[in-house]
């Protein structure tokens with residue numbers, strides 16, 4: 001694995017270690033391009049509901065400073081990029097953009113963990129009806145179509161039964177939208193590492209059917225994930241089993257350009 005654009009930091013409250021340790025272990029694993037994409041702070045929520053799984057707005061400056069310092073410090077040894085993983089909440093998104101403006105974030109990945117628009121939204125792993133599956137797909141498609149995101153992380157995090165016909169139909173809409181926009185879709189290695197419901201074979205089979213380009217995302221919440229050969233090997237085996245085309249690059253300045261065009 002030469003590149004990984006899905007890396008968290010301690011600021012989201014459920015990932016460990018120092019930022020530097022992620023870089024050191026990534027180098028040890030032979031990774032040449034490392035993107036940090038911690039869970040974006042969201043502004044506009046009432047109260048503190050989400051603080052257990054994302055950085056607070058006042059931590060963003062420290063995150064950006066730290067990643068940029070590491071980028072300088074490690075120049076010539078590893079290419080470091082500054083990103084964020086964010087949900088798309090239609091009503092709050094303009095506020096997020098305004099908030100992120102001064103920080104020079106290079107890219108966003110879409111990690112849609114909740115439906116709707118606020119802290120009362122449903123956790124997507126609880127989705128178990130066709131109606132909610134449609135809402136999930138609508139929200140992902142609308143997000144990707146903004147042009148702000150470089151790819152969608154773990155599209156198959158959604159909880160609907162894989163045998164439900166709406167799983168295939170709606171997941172295909174997300175894959176076709178990604179394809180239309182020239183974006184890869186992620187095969188999430190953390191899901192393998194933690195034995196979660198994703199990545200699932202039904203999803204990989206749909207990637208094959210749609211001719212989707214895939215990208216591996218370590219989704220590192222611990223630096224040791226970079227050197228965990230079994231989970232990475234299993235991901236490659238799955239990709240090979242379904243004959244998928246893998247990419248190791250993303251549009252790392254997509255969000256910067258989105259800004260220029262939209263603000």
Ligand SMILES: [Zn+2]
Pocket residue numbers: 008012014039221
């Ligand atoms: Zn996380």
Ligand SMILES: [Zn+2]
Pocket residue numbers: 006008085111153219
């Ligand atoms: Zn993540």
